[in-house]
Amino acid sequence: MSTTNSDTRGGGVDQPRVAQREVTRARAVRRFKWTILTPFIVLLLAILIPVLLLQLYFSFNSWTIYLGSWWDADFVGLGMFKEVLTDPRFGWAIVRSLYFAVGSTFGCFVIGFGLALLMYRPFKGNALYYALFILPMLTVPIVIAYTAEMLLNQNGPVNDILAWLTANEVTIRWLTSPDLALTTVMILEIWNWTPFTFIIMLAGLSALPKEPIEAAQILGASRWRIFWEVQLPLLRPVIFLALILRFLEAMAEFPKAWALFQGGPGTTTETIPVYIYITTWQYFHVSKGAAMSYVVMLMMIVIVLIAIRVLRREKRSLDVIYERQRTETAGVGA
Amino acid sequence: MKRSTKRRWFTLFRYTILTFWVLIVGFPIFWMVSTSFKPDSEWYANPPVYISEDPTLDNFVTVWTSHTSTLKTQEAESMQRPWTALGNTLLVSLLSTTLAVGFGALLAYGVSRHRILSEVRMFQLLILRMIPPIVVVAPLSLYYSTLGLLDSVSGLVIVYFLTTLPYAVWMSKSFIDEVPREMEQAAEILGATRWQTIREVVLPLIRSGLVATFLFILILTWSEYLLALILSKAEVVTLPIELSKYEGSTEGRVYGRQAALAVGITLPLVIIGIFIRKHLARGFSFGMVRK
Numbered sequence: 001m002s003t004t005n006s007d008t009r010g011g012g013v014d015q016p017r018v019a020q021r022e023v024t025r026a027r028a029v030r031r032f033k034w035t036i037l038t039p040f041i042v043l044l045l046a047i048l049i050p051v052l053l054l055q056l057y058f059s060f061n062s063w064t065i066y067l068g069s070w071w072d073a074d075f076v077g078l079g080m081f082k083e084v085l086t087d088p089r090f091g092w093a094i095v096r097s098l099y100f101a102v103g104s105t106f107g108c109f110v111i112g113f114g115l116a117l118l119m120y121r122p123f124k125g126n127a128l129y130y131a132l133f134i135l136p137m138l139t140v141p142i143v144i145a146y147t148a149e150m151l152l153n154q155n156g157p158v159n160d161i162l163a164w165l166t167a168n169e170v171t172i173r174w175l176t177s178p179d180l181a182l183t184t185v186m187i188l189e190i191w192n193w194t195p196f197t198f199i200i201m202l203a204g205l206s207a208l209p210k211e212p213i214e215a216a217q218i219l220g221a222s223r224w225r226i227f228w229e230v231q232l233p234l235l236r237p238v239i240f241l242a243l244i245l246r247f248l249e250a251m252a253e254f255p256k257a258w259a260l261f262q263g264g265p266g267t268t269t270e271t272i273p274v275y276i277y278i279t280t281w282q283y284f285h286v287s288k289g290a291a292m293s294y295v296v297m298l299m300m301i302v303i304v305l306i307a308i309r310v311l312r313r314e315k316r317s318l319d320v321i322y323e324r325q326r327t328e329t330a331g332v333g334a
Numbered sequence: 335m336k337r338s339t340k341r342r343w344f345t346l347f348r349y350t351i352l353t354f355w356v357l358i359v360g361f362p363i364f365w366m367v368s369t370s371f372k373p374d375s376e377w378y379a380n381p382p383v384y385i386s387e388d389p390t391l392d393n394f395v396t397v398w399t400s401h402t403s404t405l406k407t408q409e410a411e412s413m414q415r416p417w418t419a420l421g422n423t424l425l426v427s428l429l430s431t432t433l434a435v436g437f438g439a440l441l442a443y444g445v446s447r448h449r450i451l452s453e454v455r456m457f458q459l460l461i462l463r464m465i466p467p468i469v470v471v472a473p474l475s476l477y478y479s480t481l482g483l484l485d486s487v488s489g490l491v492i493v494y495f496l497t498t499l500p501y502a503v504w505m506s507k508s509f510i511d512e513v514p515r516e517m518e519q520a521a522e523i524l525g526a527t528r529w530q531t532i533r534e535v536v537l538p539l540i541r542s543g544l545v546a547t548f549l550f551i552l553i554l555t556w557s558e559y560l561l562a563l564i565l566s567k568a569e570v571v572t573l574p575i576e577l578s579k580y581e582g583s584t585e586g587r588v589y590g591r592q593a594a595l596a597v598g599i600t601l602p603l604v605i606i607g608i609f610i611r612k613h614l615a616r617g618f619s620f621g622m623v624r625k
Contacts, residue, residue, distance in 0.1 A: 133356075
């Protein structure tokens with residue numbers, strides 16, 4: 001260590017030793033990298049590969065729990081996939097999931113962004129509102145489902161309050177009407193996850209660079225135009241981020257839909273996760289569940305890869321903006 | 335003059351909207367807390383009872399001590415073991431979170447300082463989190479049962495570790511990125527070794543960030559439902575699953591007890607969440623929100 005010390009202190013460093021150090025350094029980094037990554041990759045593969053193989057096995061071999069040992073399943077080739085792809089219930093599950101995810105993402109985003117816009121400039125009570133607004137995100141989803149069951153009962157407090165507000169009798173069947181059930185889950189999802197978009201949008205708004213906005217103000221632009229033409233484009237990466245993450249999480253939503261409705265009334269709340277769950281653990285039709293899982297997995301991988309592409313592009317554009325800003329301020333400083 | 339009236343209107347508008355949303359957010363939480371103090375006659379009352387006229391601690395006592403005072407709900411309650419569930423939840427979530435954050439922070443350090451994972455790989459890591467778990471959980475439970483991991487603490491810890499790792503890496507990286515490299519270089523020049531540098535320079539600077547990451551991941555593992563439902567059946571029941579068992583075959587849902595347990599499950603998360611509220615955005619902003 002002492003040699004390193006004297007090297008750096010005495011400005012004239014001899015070249016070979018520096019090169020030598022670079023090599024040792026690179027080797028140390030590589031060793032560090034593989035020491036960390038190896039256990040992770042081993043664990044991942046040890047779990048993932050058998051699971052995917054089993055899934056593949058079941059998609060091509062028909063098996064239900066009643067059939068005894070799982071290795072006795074009959075080979076059916078692509079039959080299971082054919083059954084899944086021609087099953088209208090599966091088609092509807094996909095449609096419902098998309099409807100649910102798009103609707104709740106939109107709801108979360110509009111409300112979350114709206115609240116963030118009202119709050120990103122400091123005002124009295126700021127911190128208190130913030131602490132209150134994040135509460136739904138901290139509530140366990142299953143707790144939300146059971147609380148909603150009490151609240152949304154036909155004679156429950158929500159209808160009671162609506163009746164008081166409208167001075168009419170209100171008997172909305174939140175939990176039993178086939179037309180309303182999925183919307184009820186969507187409302188709960190929005191209630192649960194608006195804090196998420198709110199937090200992200202608020203952080204995004206507070207982190208906006210001030211200069212472009214001030215410049216626009218000096219040029220006499222109206223508030224409205226500044227919002228649309230300066231703030232919104234700068235916020236684009238954060239907006240994409242909020243939308244994408246919310247959408248993906250909503251596609252996987254299970255606890256609320258399941259605990260409240262178990263797919264019913266009828267099949268009106270059967271989203272993808274619920275339908276796969278019912279097929280596998282209530283009909284014990286493991287093979288059909290596996291084939292569905294593969295179809296859904298492929299679909300989700302495509303969606304996720306597109307999402308990742310978009311996120312990376314947005315992050316790069318952000319990098320460019322911040323880099324430019326840094327060099328500019330550095331230029332002014334010099 | 336005109337400008338200040340305009341501003342006053344805006345302030346009024348702001349407080350009205352925000353207060354309205356506080357009511358929307360607060361009411362279900364209020365209802366949960368309020369129900370936990372209601373005697374059983376008020377659970378299904380019509381018209382609904384907002385604040386109990388005869389508040390009681392019965393629900394809490396029954397749920398947490400398994401001492402039942404009313405015969406009516408006995409069947410649903412005699413089966414419950416909330417303390418075991420609490421112990422399981424604590425064990426599973428603390429273990430998996432510690433693993434995810436410890437490992438994630440090391441990985442994040444490597445990425446931040448030596449780019450041991452390229453940006454593409456970092457984003458690909460997110461696939462672990464973004465594919466709905468339902469699509470792998472059936473074969474996973476079968477695989478687990480052959481390994482003897484079904485219904486065990488380690489089984490749950492492994493899946494939670496893998497599914498929360500992406501957030502742990504991304505979040506701790508955002509904190510490590512903020513530590514100026516110059517400080518480490520300075521330490522090295524002064525003769526510190528790699529590990530000394532990490533331990534004595536980097537770690538103290540990111541400690542609060544790591545705590546925030548830890549608590550953030552803890553929130554996720556604490557409330558997880560689907561994987562716990564399928565991978566733990568009888569032995570290692572976690573709190574969210576325990577909660578769904580408060581339903582008797584004859585008496586329907588036991589709302590008051592359920593609410594009392596729900597308060598117990600939610601309270602730690604609320605405390606944690608409020609404590610780390612400033613850092614919450616980091617958990618899922620993937621480097622998109624900067625200071």
